[in-house]
Amino acid sequence: MAKLAAVVGIGQTHYKTRRVDVSIAGLVREAAVNALEDAGLGWDDIEAVIIGKAPDMFEGVVMPESYLTDALGCNGKPMLRVHTAGSVGGSTALVAASHVQSGMFKRVLTVTFEKQSESNAMWALSTPQPFSVHLNAGAGGYFAPIIREYMRRSGAPYDVGIRVAVKDRLNGARNPLAHLQLPNITAQEVEDSMMLWDPIRFLEACPSSDGACAMVIAAEELVSQSPRPPAWIRGVAMRSEPTMYAGREEVNPQAGRDCAADVYRQAGITDPRKQLDCAEVYVPFSWYEPMWLENLGFAAEGEGWRMTMSGATSLDEGGDIPWNCSGGVLSSNPIGASGMIRFAEAARQVRGDAGAHQVEGAKLALGHAYGGGAQFFAMWVVGAEKP
Amino acid sequence: MTQAENLSQAFELGFTYTRSTGPVVGRFLSALRERRIFGIRASDGRVIVPPAEYDPDTAAALDEFVEVGQCGSIVSWCWVKQPRAAHPLQQPFAWAMIRLDGADVPMVHCVAAAAEEQLATGARVRVVWAEEPRGYITDIRCFELLGETVGETASPAGGSGAAGDLPTPGDVAAVTRIDAPIYLHYNFTAGAAPARFLTRIREGVLTGQRCPRCANVYIPPRGSCPACGVATDEEVVLPDKATVQSFTVVAIPIPNNPIKPPFVIANLVLDGANISFIHLMSECQNSEVHIGQRVQAVWKPEAQWTYAMDNIRYFRPIDEPDVPVERIGKLPITGWEG
Numbered sequence: 067m068a069k070l071a072a073v074v075g076i077g078q079t080h081y082k083t084r085r086v087d088v089s090i091a092g093l094v095r096e097a098a099v100n101a102l103e104d105a106g107l108g109w110d111d112i113e114a115v116i117i118g119k120a121p122d123m124f125e126g127v128v129m130p131e132s133y134l135t136d137a138l139g140c141n142g143k144p145m146l147r148v149h150t151a152g153s154v155g156g157s158t159a160l161v162a163a164s165h166v167q168s169g170m171f172k173r174v175l176t177v178t179f180e181k182q183s184e185s186n187a188m189w190a191l192s193t194p195q196p197f198s199v200h201l202n203a204g205a206g207g208y209f210a211p212i213i214r215e216y217m218r219r220s221g222a223p224y225d226v227g228i229r230v231a232v233k234d235r236l237n238g239a240r241n242p243l244a245h246l247q248l249p250n251i252t253a254q255e256v257e258d259s260m261m262l263w264d265p266i267r268f269l270e271a272c273p274s275s276d277g278a279c280a281m282v283i284a285a286e287e288l289v290s291q292s293p294r295p296p297a298w299i300r301g302v303a304m305r306s307e308p309t310m311y312a313g314r315e316e317v318n319p320q321a322g323r324d325c326a327a328d329v330y331r332q333a334g335i336t337d338p339r340k341q342l343d344c345a346e347v348y349v350p351f352s353w354y355e356p357m358w359l360e361n362l363g364f365a366a367e368g369e370g371w372r373m374t375m376s377g378a379t380s381l382d383e384g385g386d387i388p389w390n391c392s393g394g395v396l397s398s399n400p401i402g403a404s405g406m407i408r409f410a411e412a413a414r415q416v417r418g419d420a421g422a423h424q425v426e427g428a429k430l431a432l433g434h435a436y437g438g439g440a441q442f443f444a445m446w447v448v449g450a451e452k453p
Numbered sequence: 454m455t456q457a458e459n460l461s462q463a464f465e466l467g468f469t470y471t472r473s474t475g476p477v478v479g480r481f482l483s484a485l486r487e488r489r490i491f492g493i494r495a496s497d498g499r500v501i502v503p504p505a506e507y508d509p510d511t512a513a514a515l516d517e518f519v520e521v522g523q524c525g526s527i528v529s530w531c532w533v534k535q536p537r538a539a540h541p542l543q544q545p546f547a548w549a550m551i552r553l554d555g556a557d558v559p560m561v562h563c564v565a566a567a568a569e570e571q572l573a574t575g576a577r578v579r580v581v582w583a584e585e586p587r588g589y590i591t592d593i594r595c596f597e598l599l600g601e602t603v604g605e606t607a608s609p610a611g612g613s614g615a616a617g618d619l620p621t622p623g624d625v626a627a628v629t630r631i632d633a634p635i636y637l638h639y640n641f642t643a644g645a646a647p648a649r650f651l652t653r654i655r656e657g658v659l660t661g662q663r664c665p666r667c668a669n670v671y672i673p674p675r676g677s678c679p680a681c682g683v684a685t686d687e688e689v690v691l692p693d694k695a696t697v698q699s700f701t702v703v704a705i706p707i708p709n710n711p712i713k714p715p716f717v718i719a720n721l722v723l724d725g726a727n728i729s730f731i732h733l734m735s736e737c738q739n740s741e742v743h744i745g746q747r748v749q750a751v752w753k754p755e756a757q758w759t760y761a762m763d764n765i766r767y768f769r770p771i772d773e774p775d776v777p778v779e780r781i782g783k784l785p786i787t788g789w790e791g
Contacts, residue, residue: 183473185470312680
């Protein structure tokens with residue numbers, strides 16, 4: 067049986083197109099120091115460090131974890147690097163959580179990052195392959211046909227993605243750390259933005275960001291040593307499946323459904339829309355909100371878009387289940403950190419620490435990440451109440 | 454299984470990285486440009502060259518720069534008999550751990566020497582600067598031997614000690630970013646199943662493989678079924694007609710690909726196959742492409758056929774009725790009668 071653990075410190079950087087003032091080490095350091103300060107702790111209070119980032123090709127630093135040990139105070143401690151493509155921020159948090167829930171460690175620091183300005187992440191995701199036609203056009207090129215199939219089978223109107231793109235940017239404008247600050251964005255502006263990978267428009271896609279996110283996870287008996295309210299970890303789950311196999315359900319992947327069912331069971335959730343107060347879900351292209359609403363059981367299959375259009379997921383419109391109050395991946399996307407930001411923002415909500423994007427009285431929240439060809443899933447449920 | 458040819462292809466993968474140095478490494482590189490070398494003082498008093506941003510023991514942020522000497526002693530080395538193109542010297546040379554005078558920790562650099570026998574622990578060396586330093590570690594072109602040897606523990610005092618008038622971040626002159634392009638060259642050898650596929654497509658034949666357990670046909674084949682995890686070896690020759698499973702219209706150019714946007718990239722399933730692959734669609738109105746549409750390969754002239762999927766230039770629509778969505782990926786090899 068897993069031991070109780072909680073998030074006692076959270077640190078983020080201000081997400082930006084370029085952080086030319088710091089090295090990669092300086093970037094992760096900033097998030098880690100912020101998390102330690104939030105937790106009222108120092109380097110000596112940490113027993114192990116878990117690092118995550120997306121493919122090394124993004125920055126061209128192979129095994130960056132070995133170069134980051136000084137910056138993260140790893141000397142003499144166990145250190146581990148995690149990689150599960152875009153979901154890595156979530157899976158890194160879960161590896162850190164399991165270090166504590168297993169009883170092996172009392173306090174673990176976990177840090178994820180990406181410094182996308184050092185290269186071109188889109189083409190690092192779409193490298194030419196030997197003996198092949200080079201037709202891979204980035205993550206957007208991969209996901210656009212899947213979104214098109216969702217639109218076909220659900221019969222959703224064309225502007226659902228536009229609605230999400232506006233909502234998440236308005237949320238981002240409430241979050242001073244968010245990369246994109248677009249308080250005056252309009253649906254018309256999104257609709258008029260360039261169609262990059264039809265049906266994905268420029269403003270329906272995530273930005274490229276530099277940034278890092280860190281958390282301190284502590285065992286039950288040490289939680290009270292940190293000054294601020296904890297976010298209790300109520301459920302953790304990961305699932306994966308192959309990228310391509312005959313008959314694979316790409317729109318509503320089985321691994322995502324299984325992962326959600328697992329994390330809800332642990333947290334005692336039978337009706338996520340009703341029981342959760344908010345969710346931070348990995349939505350890098352706006353249409354993934356209605357798709358994941360269905361995959362995660364917030365809406366019946368084919369009905370996710372109706373929920374989005376009703377305003378149920380909107381913080382501004384007082385929806386009953388606000389999604390991505392922080393602005394989400396659509397507002398900030400340091401890829402390796404993007405999943406952890408979802409996990410950390412879910413924790414901030416139940417700690418009552420989300421500032422202008424706080425959901426009033428939030429007690430239970432979902433953090434979600436996905437990666438690869440929508441084949442790796444990582445989720446946790448965090449709560450204000452000790453289970 | 455039919456014998457496959459052994460197919461190997463030289464391949465380059467590269468990116469033009471631009472690295473932010475941060476204040477500490479930036480200062481080190483800025484100093485190199487002025488033919489000076491700076492280390493940093495660690496929490497225990499040791500001088501580390503090149504400077505570390507954070508203390509390796511205490512994790513404290515470090516900021517006390519110390520100028521060190523331009524001579525030093527070899528701590529250890531290894532001899533490179535046959536330099537490669539990417540090496541800094543094109544004659545035989547040594548990689549060496551060099552403790553500069555005034556430093557407590559050795560740094561790695563190269564040492565020019567006429568013969569391996571000239572190298573020794575304790576051998577004294579001196580910096581040879583590049584003619585035009587630019588703020589890169591290669592501003593130190595190499596080290597040269599002074600022809601003297603000191604005891605292993607001796608570490609003569611360094612240069613001026615405290616770091617005086619260094620350019621600092623924010624100065625126009627300071628180095629803050631460096632170009633760090635990386636190009637990997639390697640030979641890719643196709644496995645048995647892809648090699649067989651490529652050998653056959655060179656003859657204009659599309660060959661997939663059937664899973665012995667689930668009976669699904671994969672093309673291009675990978676030699677195993679990703680769903681069942683079993684080896685596949687039954688070959689299935691497929692026609693060049695396909696159905697559009699989904700698609701996107703791409704508005705941005707692909708690097709090193711001459712195709713001009715907007716172009717249609719479609720997920721296509723060949724008749725008799727159960728998995729899609731992506732390829733170009735052309736000879737069509739982009740706005741009329743749709744899920745379920747029937748298409749056929751347009752091949753390059755036979756004389757241009759090689760071991761590549763782009764023997765097929767693109768797929769074009771054909772005059773056959775659309776395939777209902779629930780039948781896409783499930784058609785027999787004989788195709789779609791409508």
